[in-house]
Amino acid sequence: MGNDFLLTLVVITALGFDFTNGFHDTGNAMATSIATGALPPRIAVALSGALNLVGAFLSLSVAATIASGLVDTGPITLTVVFAGLAGGIVWNLLTWFLGIPSSSSHALIGGVVGATLAAAGGSAVKWHGLVEKVIIPAALSPVIAALIATAGTWLIHRISRDIPEGTRGRGFRLGQIGSASLVSLAHGTNDAQKTMGIITLALIANGTVHAGASAPFWVILSCAIAISLGTYTGGWRVIRTLGKGLVEITPPKGMAAESASAAVILLSSHFGYSLSTTHVATGSILGTGLGVRGDEVRWGVAGRMATAWLITLPAAGAVGAGCYGLAHLVGGTGGVLVDAVLLLAVAALIFLRSRRTAVRHDNVNAEWQGGVVPPAPAAAAA
DSSP states (O other), X not given: OOOHHHHHHHHHHHHHHHHHHHHHHXXXXXXXXXXXXXXXXXXXXXXXXXXXXXXXXXXXHHHHHHHHSSBOSTTOOHHHHHHHHHHHHHHHHHHHHHTOOOOHHHHHHHHHHHHHXXXXXXXXXXXXXXXXXXXXXXXXXXXXXXXXXXXXXXXXXXXXXXXXXXXXXXXXXXXXXXHHHHHHHHHHHHHHHHHHHHHHHHHHHTTSSOTTOOOOHHHHHHHHHHHHHHHXXXXXHHHHIIIIISSOOXXXXXXXXXXXXXXXXXXXXXXXXXXXXHHHHHHHHHHHHHTSTTOOOOHHHHHHHHHHHHHHHHHHHHHHHHHHHHHHHHOHHHHHHHHHHHHHHHXXXXXXXXXXXXXXXXXXXXXXXXXXOOXXXXXXXX
């Protein structure tokens, strides 16, 4: 017999993760457009939010991978799903606070795999699916995106070199609006599905739907709304790192980066790969710096990101395993409630700490001075 109260708690937590996924990954689509002034910050996140909403309805291939392609659904319980979500949320909030564009997808997958290992051991994890659908794409996608963006940047600069700078800048800013919109659409198509898959996994664990079932429409709709609302809140700390911290973005480079990202993300969604849009967007932005001779690439910032990427799966997995262990120790629904209270406390602590060094729409484009947090505008400081 299913536990509908616990299922409701898991669904709410999953939508909470989807919300963090939205604001954590807004920069993947809009950081370059905001950095070049192609779109005002508020309009950029509103446009991205709307297109994430639309994109969530375009495909369910990735949702199927998350729901049944990574772990054996037999030993999965609602407690396991909740613990996995907790791992993903904690890692998303921590990396957002630090301004590190890490993968929300890998945080979620790491949390679920960690909780599954704690609950049922290694035999419950589909290692072949994890390697084929997650780890290999994680390794290849930023490289492929960087190569495409490098070639695109070089070609764009070569074709447009004789066009007056003012005309050239205006034209590419308009092009950025289209390419950034395509990335937002692709992000909704890829990332919203991950939470759809997790909620479907919870429904299977509760006996509400049969194993192998597709995500019900209410799941698709609620996930689309949650990621859209999250995107609209901005996630300014990560936007600043992507837009100002890696390379100096110009309109031609911004358009090349966004076009490369959209192509890679949409192709991966078609084949059901649970791709990190963050890895793709970061690789594309780095590629634009390599495509113009003499451009500065801040490899120190890139190395910090790469370190976070390497530890995302195990770090989120450790949190997921720990949450499952605590819930199992307390027992029953009460154990999950204890986890939920701790999760809320950690989230509140990170949020309150972030207010001391706030990054907002009005200072997100301040000059990069070796750190994530810019000085507060004079009016805001007063």
